[in-house]
Amino acid sequence: MQNIVSIKNLTKIYDNDFQALRDISLDIKKNEIIALLGPNGAGKTTLISIICGIVIPTSGSVTVDEFDIIKDYRETRSQIGLVPQELSLEQFEYVFNNVSYTRGLYGKAPNPSLIKKILKDLSLWDKRNSRINELSGGMKRRVLIAKALSHEPSVLFLDEPSAGVDVELRQEMWETIKDLRKSGVTVILTTHYIEEAEAIADRVAVINKGELLVVDNTSDLVQSMGQKTLLIDLHDAIESLPLNLKNYNLTVLNDGLSLSYNYDSKSKQTGITSLLQDMKEAGLRLKDIKTEQSSLENIFVELVRENK
Amino acid sequence: MNYYAIRAIYLHEMDRMRRTIGQSILSPVISTSLYFIVFGSVIGSMIPELNGVSYGSFIVPGLLMLTLLTQSISNSAFGIFFPKFTGSIYEVLAAPISSLEVIIGFVGASATKSLIVGIIILITASFFVELKIQYPILMLFLLILTCLTFSLFGFLIGLLSNNFEQLQVVPLIIITPLVFLGGSLYTIEMLPEFWQKVSYFNPVVYLINGMRWSFYGSSDINIFISIISLVIFLITCIVGVAIVISKGYGIKN
Ligand SMILES: Nc1ncnc2c1ncn2[C@@H]1O[C@H](COP(=O)(O)OP(=O)(O)O)[C@@H](O)[C@H]1O
Ligand SMILES: [Mg+2]
Numbered sequence: 001m002q003n004i005v006s007i008k009n010l011t012k013i014y015d016n017d018f019q020a021l022r023d024i025s026l027d028i029k030k031n032e033i034i035a036l037l038g039p040n041g042a043g044k045t046t047l048i049s050i051i052c053g054i055v056i057p058t059s060g061s062v063t064v065d066e067f068d069i070i071k072d073y074r075e076t077r078s079q080i081g082l083v084p085q086e087l088s089l090e091q092f093e094y095v096f097n098n099v100s101y102t103r104g105l106y107g108k109a110p111n112p113s114l115i116k117k118i119l120k121d122l123s124l125w126d127k128r129n130s131r132i133n134e135l136s137g138g139m140k141r142r143v144l145i146a147k148a149l150s151h152e153p154s155v156l157f158l159d160e161p162s163a164g165v166d167v168e169l170r171q172e173m174w175e176t177i178k179d180l181r182k183s184g185v186t187v188i189l190t191t192h193y194i195e196e197a198e199a200i201a202d203r204v205a206v207i208n209k210g211e212l213l214v215v216d217n218t219s220d221l222v223q224s225m226g227q228k229t230l231l232i233d234l235h236d237a238i239e240s241l242p243l244n245l246k247n248y249n250l251t252v253l254n255d256g257l258s259l260s261y262n263y264d265s266k267s268k269q270t271g272i273t274s275l276l277q278d279m280k281e282a283g284l285r286l287k288d289i290k291t292e293q294s295s296l297e298n299i300f301v302e303l304v305r306e307n308k
Numbered sequence: 309m310n311y312y313a314i315r316a317i318y319l320h321e322m323d324r325m326r327r328t329i330g331q332s333i334l335s336p337v338i339s340t341s342l343y344f345i346v347f348g349s350v351i352g353s354m355i356p357e358l359n360g361v362s363y364g365s366f367i368v369p370g371l372l373m374l375t376l377l378t379q380s381i382s383n384s385a386f387g388i389f390f391p392k393f394t395g396s397i398y399e400v401l402a403a404p405i406s407s408l409e410v411i412i413g414f415v416g417a418s419a420t421k422s423l424i425v426g427i428i429i430l431i432t433a434s435f436f437v438e439l440k441i442q443y444p445i446l447m448l449f450l451l452i453l454t455c456l457t458f459s460l461f462g463f464l465i466g467l468l469s470n471n472f473e474q475l476q477v478v479p480l481i482i483i484t485p486l487v488f489l490g491g492s493l494y495t496i497e498m499l500p501e502f503w504q505k506v507s508y509f510n511p512v513v514y515l516i517n518g519m520r521w522s523f524y525g526s527s528d529i530n531i532f533i534s535i536i537s538l539v540i541f542l543i544t545c546i547v548g549v550a551i552v553i554s555k556g557y558g559i560k561n
Contacts, residue, residue, distance in 0.1 A: 056560055073404060077402060082399075090396050104313060105313050106313070106403050106404060107310040107313050107405075
């Protein structure tokens with residue numbers, strides 16, 4: 001698939017000599033949803049801000065649709081929509097006017113019917129004549145999204161879109177993001193919520209301390225890095241592990257009614273077959289079996305720990 | 309040129325003026341009217357004519373300048389500082405706009421506002437004193453040039469300010485005294501010789517006298533020197549803003 005954003009050897013050292021980004025290279029594919037996942041202070045906002053023209057890079061280069069973000073800033077920026085992390089809005093502005101204002105800034109002729117559609121899609125139409133300071137936090141975030149969409153960008157950056165948004169609205173936001181992708185937009189979002197990346201991202205880029213640790217398809221990442229757990233329910237409770245099972249990495253749960261077995265899904269020999277064989281020999285009767293995938297959360301913690 | 313962006317910034321700024329119409333227009337009009345009542349009518353009636361002009365009329369160009377300067381500076385300083393303060397400046401930085409376009413939008417709106425206020429003050433003045441303008445085109449030229457120059461100066465202050473205090477310090481500590489001591493209410497000749505000499509180092513003296521010349525055809529300072537000094541200050545401001553912006557606006561990291 002074609003790349004829309006291409007980041008090459010990007011570094012950023014702030015004026016106070018703090019190095020926020022270390023040699024980041026990353027290609028973002030057209031029409032994908034990619035999550036930049038990392039703890040607070042990882043450098044996610046810095047990375048986004050450089051691509052959008054708000055922060056000046058120290059070295060390296062970024063192209064958007066083959067245009068250089070510094071030399072050809074008009075071409076790159078007019079394709080980009082940005083939803084910032086902070087609710088940075090002028091409190092006394094009216095919703096409709098303020099969204100239209102952003103469209104103007106991006107050099108587009110006024111288009112009230114488009115603004116109307118965007119506000120309707122984001123359930124803000126009722127609030128079009130409200131002042132921003134009359135809105136709830138979730139609504140303000142949606143106003144920021146409306147502003148970012150007002151000039152019909154092909155690349156949308158969402159910096160921590162669900163920060164401060166309650167669970168119900170978060171689901172709605174995810175739907176909105178998926179719809180946007182359907183309409184052809186490439187979405188880059190940052191998050192430190194693993195569920196968010198897992199729920200909507202095609203790919204995940206894990207960032208910590210200014211370094212890009214890993215980029216992979218969300219499902220592959222989970223799979224390849226994943227520890228799996230096999231949960232076995234027994235018909236009859238056991239008092240202790242039969243001797244021939246002592247060599248397996250088993251934990252007795254549930255007053256002897258369940259066993260859990262951890263294995264690495266990457267390895268060729270998971271040991272499941274022989275475990276089941278040995279259980280049969282020991283005379284244990286199985287009631288139910290299920291496996292659990294370890295979540296991105298565990299993977300993430302693991303990666304960040306290794307990075308320390 | 310991104311005309312829609314310039315237009316958007318310009319209208320957005322003008323909109324703020326409409327919302328704060330009391331603060332933007334009423335307060336300068338009221339304070340100027342008070343000057344006319346106190347200095348023009350009450351005290352002025354006891355002062356002899358200056359160069360054949362009644363005292364009330366004499367102070368009109370000076371008071372006009374006083375308002376133009378303070379208004380232009382505060383309009384544009386606040387105009388650019390406010391989005392910095394709220395954080396909404398991010399969209400100006402991220403938009404496909406050149407620095408020049410940003411400046412035209414903000415400074416243009418600020419200058420327009422001061423121009424409107426200036427004209428309202430002239431109209432107000434005409435209710436209190438006899439007003440005759442000898443060189444109206446020159447007057448309008450000076451009016452616009454002053455509004456633009458000091459709006460640019462205010463823009464620079466707004467860019468460099470990191471808090472409200474800094475925003476107000478320059479207009480309050482520097483501009484207001486310079487204007488009051490710049491011969492808005494008196495002619496330089498009325499001062500003791502030493503202070504006359506000091507006055508020639510006050511740039512505002514040149515501005516006010518230039519404006520007064522356009523009204524009455526006479527002033528303390530040659531009109532060309534006045535215009536040249538205004539243009540020099542304009543160029544200084546342009547260079548200043550250019551330098552600050554090339555270093556990332558004082559906003560970009
Ligand atoms: N303007 C700045 N000056 C100096 N350091 C900064 C500046 N902005 C951010 N940083 C630092 O850079 C690091 C990365 O910040 P940021 O990109 O905001 O991280 P994230 O968005 O992943 O939480 C943090 O340690 C932060 O303190
Ligand atoms: Mg951040």
